[in-house]
Amino acid sequence: MRTGITNLPLHHGRCPPWLFEKMVELARAIVELLVLEEGAEGVLRRLSDPFWFQSLGCVLGFDWHSSGVTTTVCGALKEALRHREGELGLFVCGGKGTAGFKTPEEICRHAERYSLKVDPEKLVRASRLAAKIDQSALQDGYELYHHTFFFTSSGEWAVVQQGMNTERREARRYHWLSFACPDFAEEPHAAICSERREEFVLNLVARESRTARDLLPEIAREQPEKLVKWLSGLKEKVLDLPRRHQLWLSDLNPRRLKTVFLHTYERLPADFLSLLETPGIGAQGLRALSLIAELVYGTPLSYCDPARFAFAHGGKDGHPYPVDRVTMVHSIQVLSRAVERAKLGINDKREALRRLAHIFPDLP
Numbered sequence: 001m002r003t004g005i006t007n008l009p010l011h012h013g014r015c016p017p018w019l020f021e022k023m024v025e026l027a028r029a030i031v032e033l034l035v036l037e038e039g040a041e042g043v044l045r046r047l048s049d050p051f052w053f054q055s056l057g058c059v060l061g062f063d064w065h066s067s068g069v070t071t072t073v074c075g076a077l078k079e080a081l082r083h084r085e086g087e088l089g090l091f092v093c094g095g096k097g098t099a100g101f102k103t104p105e106e107i108c109r110h111a112e113r114y115s116l117k118v119d120p121e122k123l124v125r126a127s128r129l130a131a132k133i134d135q136s137a138l139q140d141g142y143e144l145y146h147h148t149f150f151f152t153s154s155g156e157w158a159v160v161q162q163g164m165n166t167e168r169r170e171a172r173r174y175h176w177l178s179f180a181c182p183d184f185a186e187e188p189h190a191a192i193c194s195e196r197r198e199e200f201v202l203n204l205v206a207r208e209s210r211t212a213r214d215l216l217p218e219i220a221r222e223q224p225e226k227l228v229k230w231l232s233g234l235k236e237k238v239l240d241l242p243r244r245h246q247l248w249l250s251d252l253n254p255r256r257l258k259t260v261f262l263h264t265y266e267r268l269p270a271d272f273l274s275l276l277e278t279p280g281i282g283a284q285g286l287r288a289l290s291l292i293a294e295l296v297y298g299t300p301l302s303y304c305d306p307a308r309f310a311f312a313h314g315g316k317d318g319h320p321y322p323v324d325r326v327t328m329v330h331s332i333q334v335l336s337r338a339v340e341r342a343k344l345g346i347n348d349k350r351e352a353l354r355r356l357a358h359i360f361p362d363l364p
Contacts, residue, residue, distance in 0.1 A: 006050040006173040015072045022329070023060040023072070028080035029336045030056070032088065040090040040152040041179075047150055048158045048177035070162045070173050071096045074148040086114045089153040094127070100147035100161075103127050107149065118155040129184045130159040132276050134174045136283040139202040140305060141165050142172040185213060185272050189306065197305040202287060204272075206302030212293045213272040219289050219297075220264035220275055227261045228254045230292050260285040 015023070034043050046052045057069035060076060078092040085091045093106035104124040111120040127149045135144045142163025151157040159176035174189070181188045187207055203209060204216075219227070231254035260280050269275035276286075293299040 006054060006175075007170060015068065018325075019061055020072070020076060022325070023076040024079045026060055027056075027073070027076045028084070030059070031077065031080060031090070032084075035088050035090065040088060041154070041156050043090055044150055044152065044156055044158040044177060045179070047160060048175045048180070050173065050175050053160065053173075053175065070160065070171070071146050074146070074160055077150075078148070085110060091151050091153075093149045093151075094147045096146045100131075100145075103147060103149050107151070114153070116153050116155075118151075118153070123149070123151055123155065123157060126157055126178065127159065129273070129276070130174075130176045130188075131161060133184065133188060133205055134161060134163065136281070136286050137204040137276060138306070139283050139287065140172065140198050141201075142170075186210060199305075200303060201305040202290060203302040203304060203306055204286060204290065206304065206306065208300060208302040208304075212290060212299045212301050215293050215297060215299050216286075216289050217269045217271055217275045219292055220261070220278075221268050222261075222265070224258045224261035224265055227288070227292065228258050230296055231257065231288055254288075257285065257288050260288075 031043060034046065038045075046056075053073070054069065057073045060073060074092070075095060078095065081088065081090060081092050091107075091110045093110070094100045094103035104127065107123045107127065108120045110116065111118060111123075127147070130149075131144060131147050140163075142165050144161055144163045146160075146162040148160045149157060150159070157176075157178045160173065161176075162171050162173045164171050176188065184205075186205060188205055204213060260282075263278055263280040264275065264285075267274075267278050269278055275281060275289075290301055294301050
């Protein structure tokens with residue numbers, strides 16, 4: 001089971017309306033067939049695999065290496081399942097920009113509309129924690145701007161979200177899966193694959209940061225004046241610190257952080273996840289508390305980046321060749337017929353697809 005991270009170059013421009021329309025149709029046929037074959041949970045497993053997700057984007061006709069594949073494929077999946085969620089037992093919430101902030105509202109609306117036997121608050125918490133961890137607890141230089149939450153009628157879930165590094169014009173996509181996430185606080189990504197590792201990454205959900213995670217809530221319960229005094233003292237001694245700490249400390253203003261520390265002092269977080277869920281606690285607050293833990297108490301932290309492909313119909317920008325509309329329409333028709341015949345118990349098309357997979361086992 002592979003869930004994790006994908007790095008992509010930032011691309012501007014929009015998906016042509018005619019292509020998005022076909023992407024929606026083809027995505028609907030693919031998802032319906034997968035639900036028949038593997039169930040809704042099987043679709044979640046597929047979406048959480050960065051390699052399979054990337055290949056899906058290629059099959060749907062989008063650029064293989066563009067950052068837009070994340071937002072466009074997620075958008076196509078959401079549109080493809082619209083009004084089919086109850087039948088398939090698979091729901092899609094969130095999206096790019098402000099749409100991502102509507103995820104909690106959409107989760108609760110689906111749960112109420114379809115009378116799902118799930119606790120929507122647990123799903124909302126999973127959505128928020130996944131976003132908070134990749135935005136604040138894993139500080140790799142990418143600001144989240146896309147969050148899509150998939151869940152089933154049984155309460156299992158997957159997350160596909162993306163962050164942006166505007167200086168390097170690169171994006172990074174994060175995949176989550178409930179089956180592979182027994183503990184949000186430690187190694188929540190089952191495995192992480194990437195072509196490049198960032199040089200300085202504060203990773204508070206790494207196994208090596210466990211001692212710090214236990215200590216951070218204790219530090220956060222200290223009086224704000226004491227924490228501000230510690231940070232101010234550390235900044236005065238910046239020349240004595242390793243290079244990475246110069247970079248971290250230069251971004252911190254101890255006096256401005258006093259307001260953040262007041263939130264933690266008033267709420268008295270009991271553990272790391274409670275600290276992470278405290279309103280007002282973001283990347284800078286966690287960074288400040290982490291520095292205090294390491295430099296005042298000698299607590300080890302992880303600064304290692306946790307991060308460690310298929311065309312069928314062409315690509316949007318003509319690479320490696322323009323989208324073949326005729327072939328794409330034919331693929332939609334074949335898959336749609338296979339779904340309809342499968343519903344009637346006529347499975348020869350699916351058996352043919354299975355045989356094809358056995359003949360070419362290396363295909364995603």
